[in-house]
Amino acid sequence: xxxxxxxxxxxxxxxxxxxxxxxxxxxxxxxxxxxxxxxxxxxxxxxxxxxxxxxxxxxxxxxxxxxxxxxxxxxxxxxxxxxxxxxxxxxxxxxxxxxxxxxxxxxxxxxxxxxxxxxxxxxxxxxxxxxxxxxxxxxxxxxxxxxxxxxxxxxxxxxxxxxxxxxxxxxxxxxxxxxxxxxxxxxxxxxxxxxxxxxxxxxxxxxxxxxxxxxxxxxxxxxxxxxxxxxxxxxxxxxxxxxxxxxxxxxxxxxxxxxxxxxxxxxxxxxxxxxxxxxxxxxxxxxxxxxxxxxxxxxxxxxxxxxxxxxxxxxxxxxxxxxxxxxxxxxxxxxxxxxxxxxxxxxxxxxxxxxxxxxxxxxxxxxxxxxxxxxxxxxxxxxxxxxxxxxxxxxxx
Numbered sequence: 001x002x003x004x005x006x007x008x009x010x011x012x013x014x015x016x017x018x019x020x021x022x023x024x025x026x027x028x029x030x031x032x033x034x035x036x037x038x039x040x041x042x043x044x045x046x047x048x049x050x051x052x053x054x055x056x057x058x059x060x061x062x063x064x065x066x067x068x069x070x071x072x073x074x075x076x077x078x079x080x081x082x083x084x085x086x087x088x089x090x091x092x093x094x095x096x097x098x099x100x101x102x103x104x105x106x107x108x109x110x111x112x113x114x115x116x117x118x119x120x121x122x123x124x125x126x127x128x129x130x131x132x133x134x135x136x137x138x139x140x141x142x143x144x145x146x147x148x149x150x151x152x153x154x155x156x157x158x159x160x161x162x163x164x165x166x167x168x169x170x171x172x173x174x175x176x177x178x179x180x181x182x183x184x185x186x187x188x189x190x191x192x193x194x195x196x197x198x199x200x201x202x203x204x205x206x207x208x209x210x211x212x213x214x215x216x217x218x219x220x221x222x223x224x225x226x227x228x229x230x231x232x233x234x235x236x237x238x239x240x241x242x243x244x245x246x247x248x249x250x251x252x253x254x255x256x257x258x259x260x261x262x263x264x265x266x267x268x269x270x271x272x273x274x275x276x277x278x279x280x281x282x283x284x285x286x287x288x289x290x291x292x293x294x295x296x297x298x299x300x301x302x303x304x305x306x307x308x309x310x311x312x313x314x315x316x317x318x319x320x321x322x323x324x325x326x327x328x329x330x331x332x333x334x335x336x337x338x339x340x341x342x343x344x345x346x347x348x349x350x351x352x353x354x355x356x357x358x359x360x361x362x363x364x365x366x367x368x369x370x371x372x373x374x375x376x377x378x379x380x381x382x383x384x385x386x387x388x389x390x391x392x393x394x395x396x397x
Contacts, residue, residue, distance in 0.1 A: 001084060003243075004179055005143070006171035008164070016152040016165050023154040054107045057114055061092035069093065072120065075127060076113070079135045079180040083142055089113045091134070093120060100193055104137040106146050113137045122198030128186035129193065132177035139176030145169055159227075160255070162263030166229030171239060178240055188240040195233050206237075213238055214248055222250035226258035296358040296387040299339070303356045304377060304389050306337040311352060311363055314345070315373035322371070324350040359383035361392065 027035045064073040076091045089104070089111035096116030105112050115133055123129030140146060156162035178187040185206065192201040192209070213234035216222070225232055235247040310333050317331045318324065325331050326347045335343050341356040352363040352375075360380030365373050377392035379385070385394040 004083075004139070004172065004175045006168050006175065009143075009168035009172050012161070012165040012168050013148075013152075016155050016161065017148060019155040020152040024151065050105070050107050053105065054112065057092050057094060057105075057112060061094040061114065064091040064093065071127075072115075072130065075131050076134050079131055079138055082180050083135065083138055083176060085138060085142055087111075089138070089141055091115070093117055100198065102133040102137050104140040104146065106141070111141050111146075113141070118198060119193070122193045122201070123190065126186070126189065126202070128181040128183070129190035131180040132187050132190035134177075135180030136173040136177035138180075139173035140169070142176065143169070143172060157262045157264075159259050159261050159263065163227055163229055163258075166263070167225075167231045170230055170236070174236055174240055175243060178243075184241045188237045191233060191237050191240055206241075209234065210238060210241070217248045217251060219251040219254050222254035223258055226250065226254055227261050227263065229263070293384075293387050296383075297389065299356055299358040300361060300379075300383070300387060300392075301389040302339055303337060303341045303354050303358075303361060304392070306339060306341070307343065307352070307354050307361075307363070310334075310343060311375050314350060314352065315365070315375075318350065318365070318367075318373055319371055324348070358387065362395075 062068060064076055066073055072093065073091070077088075079085075080088055091113045092115075094114050094116055096118035098118060099116055100118050100122060102113070102115040102119055105114070113134060115130070115137070119133050120130060123133070152165075156165065174187070174191070177190070178184060181187040181190065188206065189201055189204075192204050192206075195201070195209075196204055213232075216225075216232055216234060221232070225235075231247075238245045238247055310328070313331050313333050314325070314328075324347055325345070328335050328343060328345050333343075337343065337354070339356070341354050344353045344355070345351075346353070350365045352365075354361045354363070359382055361383075362378045362380065363375045364378060365375055367373060377389065379388045379392050379394050381395045383395070388394065
């Protein structure tokens with residue numbers, strides 16, 4: 001059954017599984033297990049949300065049995081046999097409200113396949129079509145796409161990688177659907193209902209549609225597929241007809257742009273760009289103030305170091321003359337540091353002020369019993385404590 005797996009799914013699945021598992025491991029270690037508590041809470045939320053979906057399916061859908069829609073049940077059993085699925089999921093028909101779709105889900109170890117009523121009606125004269133949709137969803141269950149999703153989840157939003165893995169899964173499941181159909185053309189026509197609706201698919205010119213796929217080489221067409229979890233339907237039809245078919249090559253520049261757009265699942269590139277803007281905004285909100293604090297602290301630290309010679313000169317003058325000089329000029333000291341910071345001296349108490357572009361530092365002299373001057377560094381009133389050099393203390397309020 002290996003031929004039912006799209007080749008790239010194996011490599012992409014392994015990459016996402018390893019990266020996702022490493023993320024969870026590092027998160028658990030880095031938070032000393034605290035993250036596990038939040039994961040437990042997340043699981044409870046998932047449990048309630050998923051239970052609501054299962055309850056809705058069971059409460060509003062119709063289970064396929066030998067007594068209820070035996071023709072659909074026969075198609076379902078035939079697909080399970082063809083795909084060698086021994087443990088049967090539970091299958092339901094659910095009102096689609098106009099939507100042509102089917103889906104697979106699971107809850108507490110029990111698996112479910114749901115086919116919407118509009119698909120059943122659209123494929124009323126095309127039994128292979130029903131089998132294709134059932135086979136596609138059984139493919140998700142057979143390949144354990146739902147079982148390992150949680151481990152992969154942290155990295156699935158990554159640009160290119162998450163979308164590529166999602167598209168590979170769809171190609172794999174299309175192969176499962178094709179395996180349940182009697183011919184590649186019947187599988188392809190089942191897919192065409194997604195393009196033209198529940199009636200026109202039967203009259204669609206398949207060769208002409210294949211030619212249409214050749215137009216999918218443009219930049220924007222390539223870009224949006226690279227950001228999407230679903231391949232273009234025209235490409236899916238090509239590969240449903242021939243698993244080895246080559247789809248149109250994408251525009252290389254589209255990869256460059258798509259590399260900056262997080263994968264947003266079915267919401268597409270537009271929402272992915274919003275996520276990118278949000279991520280950039282959050283990073284900017286955190287990084288810019290942190291960078292500003294770093295620059296300010298570095299500037300103040302430099303001013304502290306550059307003013308060391310001035311403090312030493314004032315200390316020597318006081319120890320020799322036992323009086324405070326009237327100005328820095330009286331001691332032969334400069335009133336400006338190499339970085340442009342301005343120095344000023346209080347002739348009453350010999351407090352040295354250093355005015356920098358990042359704020360003010362004050363150096364308060366302390367005289368020991370041996371008449372030796374030491375200096376205490378105090379930040380200016382407008383300088384936050386986090387920007388001060390480690391040897392300085394904040395100004396008293």
